[in-house]
Amino acid sequence: MNMLDVQDVVKCFGTTIALDHTSFSLRNNDFLVLAGPSNSGKTTLFRLLSGLEQPDAGTIWLNGVNIGMMKGGARKVALVSHKYGVANQLSVYDNIAQPLRFRRQSKKIVDQQVQSALEILELQHIQKMPVKRLSGGEIQRVVIARAMVRDADLYLFDEPLAQLDPHTHHRAQQAIQLVHRLKGAISIYATQHPASALTIATRLALIYQGRIQQIGTPEEVLRRPANLFVAEYLHQPRLNQVPASVHATDTGYLIQADGFNFILPPAWRASFAQLANQTSVILGIRPNTILSTLTPPSPDASGYIHIPAQITHIDHLMGKWTMQLRVGQQTSLVAELKDIHHPSLQTGTRIEIGLHPVDICLFHPTARTLLPPPSW
Numbered sequence: 001m002n003m004l005d006v007q008d009v010v011k012c013f014g015t016t017i018a019l020d021h022t023s024f025s026l027r028n029n030d031f032l033v034l035a036g037p038s039n040s041g042k043t044t045l046f047r048l049l050s051g052l053e054q055p056d057a058g059t060i061w062l063n064g065v066n067i068g069m070m071k072g073g074a075r076k077v078a079l080v081s082h083k084y085g086v087a088n089q090l091s092v093y094d095n096i097a098q099p100l101r102f103r104r105q106s107k108k109i110v111d112q113q114v115q116s117a118l119e120i121l122e123l124q125h126i127q128k129m130p131v132k133r134l135s136g137g138e139i140q141r142v143v144i145a146r147a148m149v150r151d152a153d154l155y156l157f158d159e160p161l162a163q164l165d166p167h168t169h170h171r172a173q174q175a176i177q178l179v180h181r182l183k184g185a186i187s188i189y190a191t192q193h194p195a196s197a198l199t200i201a202t203r204l205a206l207i208y209q210g211r212i213q214q215i216g217t218p219e220e221v222l223r224r225p226a227n228l229f230v231a232e233y234l235h236q237p238r239l240n241q242v243p244a245s246v247h248a249t250d251t252g253y254l255i256q257a258d259g260f261n262f263i264l265p266p267a268w269r270a271s272f273a274q275l276a277n278q279t280s281v282i283l284g285i286r287p288n289t290i291l292s293t294l295t296p297p298s299p300d301a302s303g304y305i306h307i308p309a310q311i312t313h314i315d316h317l318m319g320k321w322t323m324q325l326r327v328g329q330q331t332s333l334v335a336e337l338k339d340i341h342h343p344s345l346q347t348g349t350r351i352e353i354g355l356h357p358v359d360i361c362l363f364h365p366t367a368r369t370l371l372p373p374p375s376w
């Protein structure tokens with residue numbers, strides 16, 4: 001079983017803290033999408049994992065071995081990145097063969113492995129061509145094929161699909177998924193644009209200012225973002241943020257926002273204790289959790305809050321409606337509604353929307369952290 005444990009790793013460049021006490025663990029067959037904006041520490045982490053840099057503090061364990069200070073060549077780690085490019089003068093075949101020849105494998109083994117990688121990545125027809133004559137998408141596939149012939153326990157894909165057109169992007173992503181599946185190793189895929197990679201992720205982490213903000217399954221992180229930074233970074237269209245007040249009542253907690261209110265059960269007591277003396281929260285409402293009462297089945301099932309709303313802007317594309325809604329006096333919500341068949345929907349139309357309290361995240365008003373629901 002493969003295991004990666006990054007424990008309390010720190011890396012500084014002069015006064016810049018690139019990684020600030022970073023910790024996380026991955027297990028067999030985990031495919032982690034590591035998302036974060038520019039300068040958040042993704043490449044630095046990869047350089048430490050692959051041995052191009054050493055940590056100032058902390059440890060990196062791969063399969064029970066502390067590899068943090070080990071030379072890059074001694075680690076079973078493959079780094080796939082256009083930044084650590086291919087040899088432009090060499091042919092596709094020779095580029096893929098390079099890591100095997102470096103390890104002094106026999107000619108027969110080199111040929112077997114290269115041919116297999118060429119076939120899987122559909123590069124046979126250009127195997128003799130020098131890399132300098134290839135398109136961007138073909139070069140990406142050569143880089144992936146070169147990693148594929150490595151016998152690694154950990155694969156690192158550093159923004160591997162940047163600048164590819166949608167079709168090539170899709171093919172290269174399938175190739176990455178294939179490498180991951182065939183190798184049965186841990187993979188980490190770093191990107192500023194996580195959306196498309198989420199389909200192949202088993203884990204999703206958000207890194208910001210050198211710190212892992214949250215790690216979990218994509219479902220967990222998307223449904224319950226640990227803080228508003230995570231929510232704002234991941235949600236497209238963006239998470240609605242609505243200020244509200246909290247008041248204890250006989251039956252639980254009354255949450256009052258502009259234009260709607262609802263009750264949360266007494267079990268929320270521990271979460272609201274984090275507010276100390278404050279009575280305000282921020283409600284996080286994902287656009288795709290808002291239902292229209294025009295949507296069959298209508299949200300009449302118990303527990304839904306019914307809210308009168310007015311459409312202030314509407315976009316429609318292939319059965320999906322993105323609407324800007326006015327709720328209450330001045331609250332604006334973005335809703336993503338699917339499959340509503342109503343010809344009269346237009347700017348100005350008054351509709352009723354349904355929202356379930358279970359789908360609403362509550363955040364601390366100043367710390368901007370999630371107030372975890374009681375069942376968590």
Ligand SMILES: Nc1ncnc2c1ncn2[C@@H]1O[C@H](COP(=O)(O)OP(=O)(O)OP(=O)(O)O)[C@@H](O)[C@H]1O
Nearest residue numbers: 013016018036037038039040041042043044045192
């Ligand atoms: N060799 C270096 N010397 C000085 N500062 C560095 C060095 N490498 C990284 N940094 C700094 O460390 C921080 C993290 O950089 P890093 O390249 O790891 O971010 P990133 O998330 O990979 O960004 P991007 O998505 O733009 O590639 C940045 O502030 C960067 O300027």
